[in-house]
Amino acid sequence: MNLVKRELFGPGPTNVPDSVLDALSRPTIGHLDPQFLEIMDEINESLRYCFQTQNALTFVLSAPGSIGMETSFVNLVEPGEKVVICINGVFGGRMKDICRRIGAEVVTIENKWGTPVNPDELQKTLQAHDDAEIVAFVHAETSTGVRSDASTIARIAKSHDCLVIADCVTSLAGVELRVDDWELDVVYSGSQKCLSCVPGLSPITFSDAAVEKVKRRQTPVQSWFCDISLLMSYYESGEKTRAYHHTAPVNALFAMHQALKLVVNESLEARWARHSDAVNRLYARLEAAGLEMIVEEQHRLAPLTLVRVPDGISDAEIRQSLLAQNIEIGAGLGKFAGKAWRFGLMGENASIQRADFIADALLSTIESCR
Amino acid sequence: MNLVKRELFGPGPTNVPDSVLDALSRPTIGHLDPQFLEIMDEINESLRYCFQTQNALTFVLSAPGSIGMETSFVNLVEPGEKVVICINGVFGGRMKDICRRIGAEVVTIENKWGTPVNPDELQKTLQAHDDAEIVAFVHAETSTGVRSDASTIARIAKSHDCLVIADCVTSLAGVELRVDDWELDVVYSGSQKCLSCVPGLSPITFSDAAVEKVKRRQTPVQSWFCDISLLMSYYESGEKTRAYHHTAPVNALFAMHQALKLVVNESLEARWARHSDAVNRLYARLEAAGLEMIVEEQHRLAPLTLVRVPDGISDAEIRQSLLAQNIEIGAGLGKFAGKAWRFGLMGENASIQRADFIADALLSTIESCR
Numbered sequence: 009m010n011l012v013k014r015e016l017f018g019p020g021p022t023n024v025p026d027s028v029l030d031a032l033s034r035p036t037i038g039h040l041d042p043q044f045l046e047i048m049d050e051i052n053e054s055l056r057y058c059f060q061t062q063n064a065l066t067f068v069l070s071a072p073g074s075i076g077m078e079t080s081f082v083n084l085v086e087p088g089e090k091v092v093i094c095i096n097g098v099f100g101g102r103m104k105d106i107c108r109r110i111g112a113e114v115v116t117i118e119n120k121w122g123t124p125v126n127p128d129e130l131q132k133t134l135q136a137h138d139d140a141e142i143v144a145f146v147h148a149e150t151s152t153g154v155r156s157d158a159s160t161i162a163r164i165a166k167s168h169d170c171l172v173i174a175d176c177v178t179s180l181a182g183v184e185l186r187v188d189d190w191e192l193d194v195v196y197s198g199s200q201k202c203l204s205c206v207p208g209l210s211p212i213t214f215s216d217a218a219v220e221k222v223k224r225r226q227t228p229v230q231s232w233f234c235d236i237s238l239l240m241s242y243y244e245s246g247e248k249t250r251a252y253h254h255t256a257p258v259n260a261l262f263a264m265h266q267a268l269k270l271v272v273n274e275s276l277e278a279r280w281a282r283h284s285d286a287v288n289r290l291y292a293r294l295e296a297a298g299l300e301m302i303v304e305e306q307h308r309l310a311p312l313t314l315v316r317v318p319d320g321i322s323d324a325e326i327r328q329s330l331l332a333q334n335i336e337i338g339a340g341l342g343k344f345a346g347k348a349w350r351f352g353l354m355g356e357n358a359s360i361q362r363a364d365f366i367a368d369a370l371l372s373t374i375e376s377c378r
Numbered sequence: 379m380n381l382v383k384r385e386l387f388g389p390g391p392t393n394v395p396d397s398v399l400d401a402l403s404r405p406t407i408g409h410l411d412p413q414f415l416e417i418m419d420e421i422n423e424s425l426r427y428c429f430q431t432q433n434a435l436t437f438v439l440s441a442p443g444s445i446g447m448e449t450s451f452v453n454l455v456e457p458g459e460k461v462v463i464c465i466n467g468v469f470g471g472r473m474k475d476i477c478r479r480i481g482a483e484v485v486t487i488e489n490k491w492g493t494p495v496n497p498d499e500l501q502k503t504l505q506a507h508d509d510a511e512i513v514a515f516v517h518a519e520t521s522t523g524v525r526s527d528a529s530t531i532a533r534i535a536k537s538h539d540c541l542v543i544a545d546c547v548t549s550l551a552g553v554e555l556r557v558d559d560w561e562l563d564v565v566y567s568g569s570q571k572c573l574s575c576v577p578g579l580s581p582i583t584f585s586d587a588a589v590e591k592v593k594r595r596q597t598p599v600q601s602w603f604c605d606i607s608l609l610m611s612y613y614e615s616g617e618k619t620r621a622y623h624h625t626a627p628v629n630a631l632f633a634m635h636q637a638l639k640l641v642v643n644e645s646l647e648a649r650w651a652r653h654s655d656a657v658n659r660l661y662a663r664l665e666a667a668g669l670e671m672i673v674e675e676q677h678r679l680a681p682l683t684l685v686r687v688p689d690g691i692s693d694a695e696i697r698q699s700l701l702a703q704n705i706e707i708g709a710g711l712g713k714f715a716g717k718a719w720r721f722g723l724m725g726e727n728a729s730i731q732r733a734d735f736i737a738d739a740l741l742s743t744i745e746s747c748r
Contacts (some may be wrong), residue, residue, distance in 0.1 A: 011413060013405045021628060025404045032629060033403035034578055036385045036394045038706045041382060066568055070578060071441035071603070074624040078603050104601045208627025210439060230600050232476045233441070233448050252711075254444040255570055257578025258391060259402060260630060263379060267584055302384060336408045341622075347705065 014331075017366045018338035019150050019312055020208045021200035022354040024263075028205055031266035039256040048256075054137055054268035058180060058203075058276065059195060059213045060188035065240060066213040068264055070257050071233075073177045076196025076210030077235040078106055080173045083214075083222045084142055084194060087111035090132055091142040092162070092170070094125040096290075098151035098342050099128050099175055103144050103266040108231065121343045122314070123155040124307045127164055134168040143170045148179035150201075151341040152349065153303050153314040155183060159190040166191055171218055177201060180211065180291075181271050182283045182354060193218040199260075202283065202311050204355025205267035208260050213354065282359040283310040290353060293367035295302070302348050311358065314340070315347040321374060323349065329373045335366070384701075385727075387736045388708035389520050389682055390548070391570035392578045392634075392724040400576055402629050402638035409626040413442075417635050418626075424638035428550060428573075428646065429565060429583045431557035435610060438582040440627050440635055441603075443547045445582030446566025448476055449604040450543045451514070453592045454564060457481035460510040462503055462536050462540070464495040464531070466624075468521035468712050469545055473514050480600065484511065491686070491713045494526040494677045499536055513540045518549035520571075521711040523673050523720065525553060525682040529560040536561055541588055547571060550581065551641050552653045552681040552724060563588040567608040568634040569630075572653065572681050574725025575637035578630050637725075653680040660723060663737035681728065684710070684718040691744060693719065699743050705736070 016023045037044055048067070057065050069075050081103065085091055091112045093103045096119040107114045115137050117129050125145050134140060143165035147158045162172045171193040179185050180195075181204030187195050193215040201206035214222075214236065222229070222236060229235040233254065241251035271279060287310045290303060294315060302314035316325045322348050323339065330337055338350030351370075353363055386393045404719035407414055418437070426436050426544030439445050451473065455461055457694045461482045463473050466489040477484045485507050487499050495515050504510060513535035522696045530690060532542045541563040550565075551556050557565050563585040584592075584606065592599070592606060599605040603624065611621040641649060656681040664685060672684035693709065693716050700707055708720030721740075723733055 009404070009417065009632065010553050011404050011407065011632075014407050014411065016406070016408060018408055020625065021406045021408060029403040029405070029629075031379060034379070034381055034569075035399070036386070036391050037381065038386060038388055039577065041384065041701075041706065047379065069722075071445065072624045072627065074603050075441065078601060080735060082601075088550065102602065109598050109600050109602060192647040206627065207409065207625045208630055228479050228480050231448065231452075232472065232479060233444050233508040254442045255390060255568065255577045257442065257576065257630065259399075259576040259633075260578055260627065262379065263629075277748065303384075331411075346742060358447075 012334055017351055017357060018336045019350050019352050020198065020354060022204055022243045022352055024204055024206055024354045025270065026355055028263045028266045032206060032225060032263035033258070034262050036258055039258055040252060044258060047261065051261060051265050051268060054272050055211050058268065058271055059187045060185065061187065061213050063213045063215055065219055065236065068261060069210040071168055071210060072208055073196065073198030073210045075234065076177060076198070076212050077102065078136050078231065079212060079236070080194040080196055081106045081110060082229050082231045082234050082377065083236050084173065084218060085110050085112045086170060086225055086227050088113060089142070090115060090131070090137060090140040091144060092117065092137065092140045094119065094130060094145035094150065096123060096125055096154060096156070097121055099146045099149060117125060121153050122154060122302050124154050125161055127157060127160045131164050134164065134170065138168065140168065143172060144173040145146060147185065148176060148183065149312070150178045150312055150346065153309045153312045154307050155179070155309040156331055158192065162191050171221060178309065178311050181276065181279055182358070183309065184280055199264060201270065202354045203267045206236070206260060206263050208257065209264055250376035283353065285364045286353045286358040286360055287313060287362040289360045290351065290367055293364065297371050299353060302344070311352060311354045313351045314344060315351060316348055321377060325377055326373055329336040329377060330369060335369050382704055385705045387721055388706045389720050389722050390724060392574055392722055393726045394574055394576055394724055395640065398633045398636045402576060402627070402633035404632050406628055410622060410630055416627060417631065421635050421638060425581050428638065428641055429557045430555065430559065431583050432584055433557070435589055435606065437627050438631060439580040439582055440624065441580060442578055443566065443568030443580045445604065446568070446582050447472065447545060448601065448604070449582060450566055451476045451480060452587060452599050452601050452604050453606050454512055454541060454543060455480050455482045456595055456597050459512070460485060460507060461512040461514060462487065462500070462507065462510045464489065464500060464515035465514065466493060466495055466521035466522065466524060466526070467491055469516045469519060472633060492524060492526050492672050494524050495531055497530045499529060500531060500534050504534065504540065508538065510538065510540055512543060514543040516545040517555065518546060518553065518679050520548045522680055522714065523679045524677050524684045525549070525679040528562065528692055530560050530704060534628040538672040541591060543547060548679065548681050551646065551649055552728070553679065557583060567632060572724045573637045573641065576630060576633050578627065578726045579634055626711065635678060653723065656723045656728040656730055656733045657683060659730045660721065660737055663734065667741050672714070681722060681723045681724045684714060685721060686718055687716070691747060695747055696743055699747060703739060705739050
């Protein structure tokens with residue numbers, strides 16, 4: 009395997025610190041080994057800090073962020089229940105797809121791509137649908153680089169007695185996220201974004217109210233793998249015997265343990281500030297060169313930036329030329345395909361130095377392609 | 379993380395070769411990087427060899443073997459369809475649970491734990507249920523150490539126009555398995571058993587007939603993550619553009635690439651013989667010391683052996699004493715809890731030397747506990 013190392017400035021995975029890769033490759037141990045159960049407890053405790061929550065049921069799912077989304081919905085939503093989904097990009101659309109497969113009654117609020125979820129529309133929609141049980145939205149839309157106002161959305165949802173599901177794949181440990189203060193009920197993320205861990209894991213947390221709703225279900229959760237009533241016996245600490253559910257990805261969790269340790273050591277506030285400082289440098293550098301950001305300043309998502317492809321420049325040519333220099337950036341998704349690039353400054357890469365690196369690379373590559 | 383290395387002689391994970399751990403910790407690259415797509419193509423090609431199949435749709439699911447089971451059923455089975463499940467241990471029971479969640483009509487054949495699936499009973503059951511569409515069974519029951527006759531089971535199922543799902547989690551690359559010759563339609567496995575890779579991945583293969591059945595579905599697959607019609611666009615080679623589905627666990631797949639390379643270099647036949655030779659040594663050593671195997675000789679599963687806990691010996695005390703020597707063995711599951719130990723000689727540990735190592739350790743530990 010003659011792999012060439014890449015500088016990862018796309019929408020994730022981002023570059024992984026050596027100490028995390030070192031942890032990853034420690035000799036495998038059993039998933040019921042007392043050493044491993046202790047590591048899991050430490051992971052869950054660090055995750056509570058990262059999510060800013062006291063939720064007992066806070067753990068890492070053994071699969072990518074997509075399974076975090078699926079786990080949230082298949083547990084919380086029963087067939088026929090009404091779910092309001094706020095869509096402003098690819099991942100809100102995926103929520104709708106998953107709810108359709110559950111047989112839920114889905115009410116969607118469509119916001120223009122590149123703009124945040126509109127709280128006023130949510131208020132109106134919930135007034136018109138007072139039987140809705142769940143509100144779901146994407147805090148950090150990886151397809152558009154938009155951050156929505158999670159706190160306000162959740163407050164409106166709560167005032168209509170709804171539980172709240174929030175996709176925080178690209179916000180956890182990169183921008184402010186306060187699960188308990190904001191009263192978010194189910195929040196999931198991914199390992200390969202601002203946590204700078206290897207891809208393949210999905211941190212998730214459930215409020216007590218969410219767990220209560222799952223316990224009141226009349227129908228079985230349609231997925232065995234995602235059924236939290238089965239998972240709880242393995243992940244919750246303090247049990248005398250921890251029941252086998254599935255074989256956990258032990259090595260990937262070694263890496264997660266180390267990645268979380270780095271976050272705790274740095275502190276969330278410092279990490280949020282680092283992501284913000286880095287992207288402000290990127291904006292300044294690119295705007296000074298005449299490039300245009302897609303998203304209005306107050307709604308931008310620090311870890312992921314959409315930059316409009318200038319007239320006369322080929323989107324794909326620039327990406328290929330950068331890749332030939334071993335630099336990966338992201339293509340536009342959906343409505344932004346061919347029209348925007350996606351730049352990630354996440355985890356390891358959220359620094360002014362790395363912002364300068366990618367700005368230099370992009371600007372010189374555009375120059376050489378003109 | 380002060381981890382003590384363990385000798386892994388339980389039901390999996392098994393010890394992972396250094397070259398696989400080295401591959402695991404290579405710097406992360408993107409899941410759409412041309413380098414990674416090439417690695418995936420090579421993985422799929424090696425897997426076809428391991429499964430002994432020409433199936434186009436042969437790939438690695440981004441989650442543990444349990445998701446292999448779930449993916450098999452949620453794609454192949456629609457609500458209301460009749461599925462015959464042969465149960466002779468924990469994993470057959472889990473198949474039933476998954477089918478119940480799908481809303482399938484389940485007919486079960488229960489065989490005594492520690493015995494194989496009875497083909498005559500399957501024949502009778504299919505005669506009584508000529509509207510059954512699927513037959514499912516576990517080739518290698520990890521809970522009991524039993525190997526069932528996959529070829530005969532599939533032949534009977536085919537004579538009743540059923541498609542066949544086989545759980546080969548603990549047989550792939552450890553005992554004879556010939557997907558095409560035996561006409562198995564959907565076969566899944568796990569990474570952490572006879573492949574000696576890290577836990578967290580599930581190799582899977584679908585016959586053309588299975589894919590056709592999925593294409594004829596009247597209802598959506600209930601899981602977005604497991605829907606093979608979405609996965610195909612990412613995993614099948616020869617596509618001009620490979621569509622993003624989810625972020626693949628890139629590093630774990632580096633490890634899988636290397637683990638499969640070791641299998642191909644050794645050859646399947648040599649690997650099957652190695653597993654057989656190793657376990658024959660274990661039987662001989664333990665039987666010479668008066669210990670009793672649970673499963674009759676002709677139905678034993680080479681990679682996993684159930685040994686009866688002798689009278690007057692505490693199951694848990696022996697396991698704890700071995701763990702204090704940094705040796706892991708498996709506890710009995712379900713009906714064998716407290717009554718049998720489970721010994722894995724899988725992948726790296728399938729050698730006469732390693733069989734002697736674990737036999738020595740067990741016998742001296744029993745001696746010291748008497």
